[in-house]
Amino acid sequence: MTTTTRGRIDKRQAILEGAFTVFAREGYAQACVQEIAREAGVAKPTVYNHMTDKATLFRHALEAAARRILEERVAALEPLAAPGDDLRATLEEVAHTLLRLHTDGRSCALRRLLYSEINHFPDILDIVKESGPDRLTHALADRLARLALAGRLRAADPDLAAEQFLALLLGPLEARTRLGTRELPDAELRTMAGVAVDAFVRAWGTAAA
Amino acid sequence: MTTTTRGRIDKRQAILEGAFTVFAREGYAQACVQEIAREAGVAKPTVYNHMTDKATLFRHALEAAARRILEERVAALEPLAAPGDDLRATLEEVAHTLLRLHTDGRSCALRRLLYSEINHFPDILDIVKESGPDRLTHALADRLARLALAGRLRAADPDLAAEQFLALLLGPLEARTRLGTRELPDAELRTMAGVAVDAFVRAWGTAAA
């Protein structure tokens, strides 16, 4: 019975992953359940055996993908918990990691799906909400607040600082990656992280940093 | 013959506008030509009399909408051509106008359509390219370069300055408008313009400004 359950869980996972892949490639309306089943290595009725609808399949697939992506992003802030003497270097490291994660194929796909289906599925925003920029911004604001207390950043609104840090870092991505359709070489990511941190430190740094 | 031609042009315009409206509301795949025709106040065969395909209809509709939107945005930079004594005030005015334009329904719709159909229509990015952030960034960079020459901004890379100005200004929009699905009160737009300009001036300003 254990193996049976495992088997079921495996199928479910495969279905969710295959669904995300196909939805990402085709969009919601164009994706057909037949193809999702094929991608997941499963028969079509099996899909309907786990999910009632194409719509709920979509929601669950998005949720699963968003959860994975969220974990990576928040983990990327870790170095800020114990920044070394060189704050700028730590910021650049975090910035670079965030850029890499943000330009990842799955991230771009999720982003595109959110934008395209937000009209037909207004609730997906809430499903993904916590995983979206919000939780990342809050986690970053927490880190920055500690730095401000230590006198290494301006003591003003850390939420605003976090928002602007992410804006400086991620804003230019849209144009440079052509809405997420182009890969960026790692060297360019480093440069982008550098200039973003430069501007951020000029706007939010203190002499002590 | 003149009136006949005018009539044809009017129908064509109506079709393009109706198409954009429906595509924006439904997405490409979900939008049906029947409904576009209804929205444009026209019969279905008339649509096919002007456009060969649903696909080319989509492209033309996007192009027309993008052109309109572009004009507004570049025009919004006008005050920077002759900035008054108070550079910060001029920047805030421009910033506020850009925010208003960027949160406009048509702008958001265009943005969503780009994101959602970029996979099926890789060429729409080129069609809209000039109208996209690129041309705006360049136009802004030109203005900022003049200001730098006048000693009112850092003399470093004006393209980077423009990129970061727009990032600081527009980056926070995504989260605040919930991907363009929520209206923002004008007061919030003013506040956002203010804090973005503050940070920008701290990062790029000179004593002379």
Added chain:
DNA sequence: CCTCTTTTGAACTCATGGGTTCAACATAAT
């Protein structure tokens, strides 16, 4: 060997929608 659950493939129903055809109609120019 028997049983219960799950999976599978194939065929099926049914709705939607792209694109076309056609005959009737409107309009304006000659």
Added chain:
DNA sequence: ATTATGTTGAACCCATGAGTTCAAAAGAGG
């Protein structure tokens, strides 16, 4: 009036795809 062009509505053909049904396998537990 006649002719040419454009529009219209309705009906039509045809492909696609969601969701279901079913009988046959496949696998685990007893």
